[in-house]
Amino acid sequence: MSELRPADNGFLRQLRALLPEAAFQADPAAFLTEPRGRWQGRGHVVSPATTQEVSVLLRACFDAQVPVVPYGGGTGLVGGQIAEDITPVILSLHRMAQVRAVFAEENVIEVDAGIILADVQAVAEAADRLFPLSLASEGSARIGGLLATNAGGLNVIRYGNARAQCLGLEVVLADGTIWNGMSRLRKDNTGYDLRDLMIGSEGTLGVITGASLRLMPRPGDEATALFVVTDPAAAVRLLARAGEQIGEAVTAFELIHRQGLAFLAEAGIAHHAPFARPPEWMVLIKVGLSAGQSAQAALEQLFEGALDLVSDGVIAQSQQQAQDLWAIRELIPEANRKIGSISSHDISLPISAIPDFIAKAPCEIGKIGPFRINCFGHLGDGNLHYNVFPPQGSSRDTYLAEREAVKTTVHDLVHSFGGSVSAEHGIGRLKVADLECYGDPAKLTMMRAIKTALDPRGILNPGAVLRHHGDHG
Amino acid sequence: MSELRPADNGFLRQLRALLPEAAFQADPAAFLTEPRGRWQGRGHVVSPATTQEVSVLLRACFDAQVPVVPYGGGTGLVGGQIAEDITPVILSLHRMAQVRAVFAEENVIEVDAGIILADVQAVAEAADRLFPLSLASEGSARIGGLLATNAGGLNVIRYGNARAQCLGLEVVLADGTIWNGMSRLRKDNTGYDLRDLMIGSEGTLGVITGASLRLMPRPGDEATALFVVTDPAAAVRLLARAGEQIGEAVTAFELIHRQGLAFLAEAGIAHHAPFARPPEWMVLIKVGLSAGQSAQAALEQLFEGALDLVSDGVIAQSQQQAQDLWAIRELIPEANRKIGSISSHDISLPISAIPDFIAKAPCEIGKIGPFRINCFGHLGDGNLHYNVFPPQGSSRDTYLAEREAVKTTVHDLVHSFGGSVSAEHGIGRLKVADLECYGDPAKLTMMRAIKTALDPRGILNPGAVLRHHGDHG
Structure with a gap:
């Protein structure tokens, strides 16, 4: 890949001759930050209205070797939509929404x-x-x-x-x-x-x-339950049993730790406490069956057959109760933001390795500092959101120096279990070094070969996923 | 890609120095034909016992620019496992079966x-x-x-x-x-x-x-039914209704035409005739629910609610009855082989285009000759096996000259409906020209770029999927 050129005024004049004026009306400010506020990007927004206009735009960028950052809703959490080093065309698709x-x-x-x-x-x-x-x-x-x-x-x-x-x-x-x-x-x-x-x-x-x-x-009959499990190993066994009994109709299987409930209280977020005394580990299960079958009965049966794994539970008896249970899960990320994590991790693991990981990780992290951990997420997919917080009363800013050590500790452990350091968020620009560190070398070689084959001038989102040729990071 | 070299005796001596003797024990004859007997291949079989041995073998082939045909069970129907033009190493995986x-x-x-x-x-x-x-x-x-x-x-x-x-x-x-x-x-x-x-x-x-x-x-309760539908459009509507009522628990949804039953009789293949007078169009449906639910009841309900689409039906009341119904579907390919098709097609279509295709195709084919058509297959996936046969009493050999015209007619029509000329069999060597003819040009360009990026010397199964650089076909 050769040198890229910034989208300068001369190039923009060229684009204005090629595309309708309506493609240049977007307010750039909205496109230069991202949800976590970590990056401040740069670039000129162009928003074509048709596939043909996208084609014309890319052809011009290709000829001039100007980088292009494709832009959707801007909600990515790993900086895939934000270029910092060179001024690109930000290609927003928001006018193509039919x-x-x-x-x-x-x-x-x-x-x-x-x-x-x-x-x-x-x-x-x-x-x-x-x-x-x-x-x-x-x-x-x-x-x-x-x-x-x-x-x-x-x-x-x-x-x-x-x-x-x-x-x-x-x-x-x-x-x-x-x-x-x-x-x-x-x-x-x-x-x-x-x-x-x-x-x-x-x-x-x-x-x-x-x-x-x-x-x-659309499932005709849905039901939700929150079960108290004795430990993560019981949660994994309950997941297998749910599959055996209910088949593919298990729509969600979320792990919740007591720390999540404590954070809701600490952050002053109103919610219906499901149990008088918060248990340590819970799973939130949703089942969707076709009309005429009873999802609630399926959850009752699961509970009754799992008394070796489950010590308590609530099966929602109404739409409102189900919503209250889901609110707990959905409010935890907000509580996390209010408490302020030192480091957050979107990891996945082989499902049967999860209990071991959950047992080991706090020991390793404890060697770095007296941190609190909120471990929750999509257990059914082996995907945990594993977030590390300062001790109560301390601010995350006190521990900024430890962030890298915490991250490396978690990622090393995940990698040793055959897990992934990005389960659902992607690589973006945040995790390029992680991919280089943990990715199989043959995989990286293939990826670079494919990138060169399909984008020989390196204009498409340079610096995301793979380091750009000119970068020295 | 540069010129390939055949796996000659000198190269085989080289391989014998690199790999254990056990890798050279396979009887080559079994690897040089394919199920339909269309091709007679060539090559020397090498069967490594470990991934490491596969690596050593490929490295040697790469260095010497000797082609390699990877070989599994040899059951492919499009010649992907058979090289005719140059003598390759046939890399059989049969000793790696743990x-x-x-x-x-x-x-x-x-x-x-x-x-x-x-x-x-x-x-x-x-x-x-x-x-x-x-x-x-x-x-x-x-x-x-x-x-x-x-x-x-x-x-x-x-x-x-x-x-x-x-x-x-x-x-x-x-x-x-x-x-x-x-x-x-x-x-x-x-x-x-x-x-x-x-x-x-x-x-x-x-x-x-x-x-x-x-x-x-494993589904805990399964049931099978054969429903008579008024026409292909009713079959497509029944498929949608089955999804609405039974959700993802529909395990199979197969279309059968009267011609299939007639071929069973003509070929003298014993089977239980499901209806006294063979109806024109039938669908064979299998439902699998979790234990404690009744798949049979789900099929009864589907039937009762579909009297606008379904005119008759059999719901299997026993394992044996279900097997008898499935035998009909599974024996049809054997009957087809005995009758002998002029041309067989593994096509897929957007599901809602299937009735139109089934209406139009016989008219087009009828212009070529007085042929019989057996149209059956995986309607639930939009995948039809659309096979064209000589008139009763004639042999396929009489119509070999028409094969190409029949194939082109079917494929052109499939393509005009946005369908695929290879739904599940792949391209192999048989359909390379079809891919070039019907494939999106940008797709072909990308495929060639990726092939060159990952296999720069073109040694992997040359001539399959994409024409080899040296080929002039």
Whole structure:
């Protein structure tokens, strides 16, 4: 890859001659920060209205060797949407936000990449279908970004991550070529799986402009329970038993630790305490069956057959009770933000290694300092959010010097168990060094070869996922 | 890619110095034909016993620029396992057929790539789990080949194709580098999705030596029904309704045409006729629910609510009855072979386009000749096996001259509906020209760039999927 050139005024004048004025109206300020406020980016926002305009824009950037940062809803947590070193074109898809077609009978919806996730969910619901991807930022995250980062969320145990929801893609390549892969097919073995290569490549191999998405039947009867488990090993066994008894109808299986409830109290966040005395480990389970079956009965049966693993439990008897239970899980991240973590980790582990990891990690972290740990998350996917906090009464700022040691300790341990240091958030710019450190060398060699093959001038999101050739970090 | 060299005696002497004698014991004859008897291949069989030996072998081939054809069970139907033009090393995985580990609690099994599918199914069953991949050749097809071709089969509507069953891979690359991607993780967003790139690449990007596979809960209660539908449009509507009522528990949804029953009779294949007068269109449905629920009741309910679509039906009242119904579906390919098709097509279509396709295709084919059509297959996946036969009393040999016209007519029509000319069999060597003809040009350009990036000397299965650089076909 050769040297990139910044998007300077001369280049912008060139773009204005190629694209309608409407593509240059966005307020740049909104595109230069990210949710955690860690980075301050730079760049000029261009927002095309059609795939053809995206193609024209990329062709111009390719010819001039100007970097392009594809931009969805801006909700990424690893800096994939923020360039700091060189002034890029920020290619926002927000003006491409239409539903292209709904095929309810075949469970397919075709959309522009700039459509917001909540809007896809709503269109699916109007067609009596479910678009199962669901996560905290669903009100602002856009499909293109969700696919580019292979987003996860709450329902992955049942429905898979963003990758599993996608049947086809339309992608504009580095040189402006449009790949029309907007397939509605369930089976198509004609050549390499470029769809899945693009999904999760974080805008470094192409710009997703459209997607053909899979819809699912809506479960007719849902129920939620919060079970007290004796320890994480019991939680893992309960997960296996839930699968044996309830099959694929387990929609969510979330681990909650007492620390999460304590943080809710400490942060003054109102919630319904589910138990008089907060137990140490809980799992929040959601089951969705088809109409005419009883999800509540399935949870009761699970409870009754699991008295060796479960010491107490609440099965929601109403929609309101279910919402109250879910509120606990959904408010924990807010409590975490208010307490202020020293270091947060989005990790995954082989599911049967989770009890060992949860036993060992606090010992290792305890050697660095007297920290508090809030360990919670998507146990059903082996995905934990493992966050480390200062002791009560101290501020995170006191321990900034320990952040790197904490992070390395957690990541080393995860790696030793065969886990991943980025389960659902991606690499972005934050974890490039982690990928280099923990990634299989053959994998990194292949990734670099593919990057060079598909983006020979290195203009697509340079510095994300892989270090840019010119970088010395 | 530069010129390849055949695996001559000098090169074989070199290999014998590098690998144990046991790697050179296989009878080559078994590796030089394929199920349909269309090709007669060439090559020298080498069968390593370890990943390390595969690496040594590939390194030697890379250095000498000798082609390698990776070989699983040899059951592929598109010639992916057969080289005709140059003498390659046939790299058979049959001596690497061990189960490496079973993690029943986390629903994972790790295996060598040479293990036979039926053996994986048996190990899963012994652990009270299901490995859902199931197809006619499961007694001889090997996991490495099934993944390399992204095999489909009967249960795809519920469980997905081979791709969906795989969590991680171990792959030896063209130059002998071993990529250890044997992950047991459900979520891992650290870099490009090389796993799915390897899956379906038909041995042209790397040699799969190991796989980490996902197991599923075993359904506790299963039931099968054969419903008579008024026409293909009713079948598609019934499929949607089955999803709405029964959710993801629909395990199979197969279309059968009267011609299939007629062929069973014509070929003298014994079976239980399900209806006194064979109806024109039928769907065979299998439902699997968890224990304690009634799959039979679910099918009865589906039938009762679908009297606008369904005119008659049999719901199996016993295991034996269910087997009899399934035998009809499973014997049809045998009947087809006995009758002898002029041209067979493994196609997929957007599901809602299927009625139109089924209406139009016979008109187009009728212009070529007075042929009989047996259209059946995995309607739930939009995947039809669309086979064209001579008129009764004539032999296929009479119509060999029409084969190409029939094939082109079917494929052109499939393509015009946004369908695929290879739903589950892959490209191999048989459909290279089809991929060039119907594939999106940007897709082909990307595929070639990736091939060159990962296999710069073009030694891996040359001529499969993509034309080899030196080929002029």
